[in-house]
Amino acid sequence: MSAWTADGAVPTAALSPAGDWWRHAVIYQVYPRSFADFNGDGFGDIAGLRGSLWYLQELGVDAIWITPWYASPLKDGGYDVADYRSIHPDLGTIEEAEALIAEANAVGIHTIVDVVPNHVSSAHEWFVEALAAAPGSPARSRFWFRPGRGTKGDIRPNDWVSEFRGDTWTRTAGPDGSPDEWYLHLFTPEQPDLNWAHPEVRAEHEAVLRFWFDRGVSGVRIDSAALLAKDEDLPELPVDPAAGSHPYVDRDDVHDVYRAWRTVADSYPDPKLLVGEVWLPDVARFAQYLRPDELHTAFNFDFMTRPWKACDLRESIETTLCCHRLVEAPPTWVLSNHDVTRPVTRYGRADTAFSFATRRFGTPSDLALGTRRARAAAMLIAALPGSLYIYQGDELGLPEVELPLEAIVDPMHFRSGGVDPGRDGCRVPLPWTSSGPSFGFSRGDAPAWLPQPAGWGDYAVASQRDDADSMLALYRWVLGVRRHEPALATDVVTWVDRGSSALSFHRGTPDTGQLECLVNFGPGPVPIPPEHQLLLSSQTIRNNQVEPDDAVWLRPPTSR
Ligand code: GLC
Numbered sequence: 380m381s382a383w384t385a386d387g388a389v390p391t392a393a394l395s396p397a398g399d400w401w402r403h404a405v406i407y408q409v410y411p412r413s414f415a416d417f418n419g420d421g422f423g424d425i426a427g428l429r430g431s432l433w434y435l436q437e438l439g440v441d442a443i444w445i446t447p448w449y450a451s452p453l454k455d456g457g458y459d460v461a462d463y464r465s466i467h468p469d470l471g472t473i474e475e476a477e478a479l480i481a482e483a484n485a486v487g488i489h490t491i492v493d494v495v496p497n498h499v500s501s502a503h504e505w506f507v508e509a510l511a512a513a514p515g516s517p518a519r520s521r522f523w524f525r526p527g528r529g530t531k532g533d534i535r536p537n538d539w540v541s542e543f544r545g546d547t548w549t550r551t552a553g554p555d556g557s558p559d560e561w562y563l564h565l566f567t568p569e570q571p572d573l574n575w576a577h578p579e580v581r582a583e584h585e586a587v588l589r590f591w592f593d594r595g596v597s598g599v600r601i602d603s604a605a606l607l608a609k610d611e612d613l614p615e616l617p618v619d620p621a622a623g624s625h626p627y628v629d630r631d632d633v634h635d636v637y638r639a640w641r642t643v644a645d646s647y648p649d650p651k652l653l654v655g656e657v658w659l660p661d662v663a664r665f666a667q668y669l670r671p672d673e674l675h676t677a678f679n680f681d682f683m684t685r686p687w688k689a690c691d692l693r694e695s696i697e698t699t700l701c702c703h704r705l706v707e708a709p710p711t712w713v714l715s716n717h718d719v720t721r722p723v724t725r726y727g728r729a730d731t732a733f734s735f736a737t738r739r740f741g742t743p744s745d746l747a748l749g750t751r752r753a754r755a756a757a758m759l760i761a762a763l764p765g766s767l768y769i770y771q772g773d774e775l776g777l778p779e780v781e782l783p784l785e786a787i788v789d790p791m792h793f794r795s796g797g798v799d800p801g802r803d804g805c806r807v808p809l810p811w812t813s814s815g816p817s818f819g820f821s822r823g824d825a826p827a828w829l830p831q832p833a834g835w836g837d838y839a840v841a842s843q844r845d846d847a848d849s850m851l852a853l854y855r856w857v858l859g860v861r862r863h864e865p866a867l868a869t870d871v872v873t874w875v876d877r878g879s880s881a882l883s884f885h886r887g888t889p890d891t892g893q894l895e896c897l898v899n900f901g902p903g904p905v906p907i908p909p910e911h912q913l914l915l916s917s918q919t920i921r922n923n924q925v926e927p928d929d930a931v932w933l934r935p936p937t938s939r
Pocket of ligand 1: 459602603656717718
């Protein structure tokens with residue numbers, strides 16, 4: 380059982396201070412289609428989210444990030460946006476979205492919405508107009524239309540490879556049905572890339588930011604943030620491009636976009652947060668997005684993809700802290716999201732690292748071990764300075780689901796030729812009750828839009844709420860202590876040597892009081908150091924020892 384020895388009660392939520400709340404916020408990622416379904420059609424909806432705010436309050440989060448909820452043909456889970464100013468009818472209406480934002484604000488929960496600037500849906504009015512227009516027309520110049528190579532124009536304009544595998548060009552047909560120009564899509568053909576050198580593309584996105592900021596959202600999450608700027612010659616990929624000169628990844632001119640967005644964000648009296656989805660191996664280049672006049676924060680995928688090993692995670696933490704310090708931005712800590720294999724499954728595998736390239740059906744996992752590690756991981760990241768992201772269902776310890784082939788909808792699966800199971804396995808609707816047709820996900824009898832496996836009810840909110848040993852109870856303790864513990868409000872991290880298989884650090888100063896986080900990655904127990912008071916543990920502590928794959932938060936003697 381987890382322990383909190385202060386007064387025995389979970390500290391309750393308090394309104395996060397206005398100003399810089401995002402510097403140490405806990406942000407809960409909602410995949411609305413899979414969160415809660417109140418209209419009973421088998422798809423999660425805004426009504427379900429509004430009706431479940433109590434749960435997020437009880438959990439103790441500062442903000443929710445809602446993945447795209449806009450009008451969309453759903454060719455990529457809503458990341459194919461047809462209209463930013465309307466809500467997908469399965470999810471609700473713009474009025475319901477406004478009501479949600481207001482109700483969440485009223486209970487101290489900020490709202491962050493997703494913006495997908497690299498591309499739009501092929502059903503977006505701009506692209507429909509572009510297809511109907513002639514080659515070389517202004518309507519086509521908002522995208523990347525090009526003639527094909529070869530005498531018949533039937534060879535695609537270049538050989539760039541899609542982020543989802545496969546090629547990046549689709550050929551269009553002219554008014555008489557004859558083959559015409561090609562257009563670029565770094566993801567699926569239903570997600571044509573926008574031309575960010577076009578002033579209307581820039582102006583429209585700034586208007587979209589204002590549209591949502593004016594409705595009370597506190598920030599935006601920026602999808603594929605490093606991919607927007609392109610070399611207009613669309614050259615083949617150089618073998619070893621110099622930093623900033625890749626034809627479309629992390630080009631230097633992408634930063635102009637975010638400087639302009641920061642000006643929009645800063646024009647509001649309450650701070651509006653810009654969070655980037657920036658996948659870059661070079662931490663120095665990553666940090667450039669976080670300069671004071673650009674994004675406020677970006678997801679720390681380096682930590683998320685590392686294996687469950689003390690040296691790997693320590694190296695990632697040190698590099699992260701160092702590169703963020705240089706630009707005075709707070710780090711973020713992320714264990715998963717809607718694209719990534721669930722932590723309890725990942726950490727129970729032989730290879731505990733995450734990579735899109737190596738996902739395969741049938742990879743075995745020891746879920747008991749993975750769950751144990753995921754509990755320790757939650758305590759580890761919550762003890763670090765900066766902000767924290769929790770993907771819905773991780774607080775319930777949900778495993779990755781291996782779905783039957785006929786249920787899979789993710790284009791990553793299909794574009795891999797069926798080799799990659801895709802990302803649906805982490806998007807299965809949440810279990811709220813231990814029984815019932817959809818385990819309480821839906822208020823109707825319709826089955827959940829992705830099938831929930833047998834045994835899903837064991838993870839239900841209702842089963843875990845009153846179980847002090849549950850993952851949910853641990854998350855509530857962790858977030859409650861994190862919110863109220865002065866040592867965790869500082870930026871100070873001091874490494875402590877507890878042997879090579881343990882990862883251990885102090886937070887805070889003698890003035891604030893200190894807290895030690897100790898995680899045991901080794902095969903044998905690590906003794907709790909003498910005179911340290913146990914505050915919280917990921918498993919029941921016996922014989923004053925931290926067992927393998929467990930974590931503890933301790934009060935060092937000098938701090939009492
Ligand atoms: C981001 C999203 C992912 C989406 C892709 C294309 O990586 O997280 O879900 O498929 O962008 O928009």
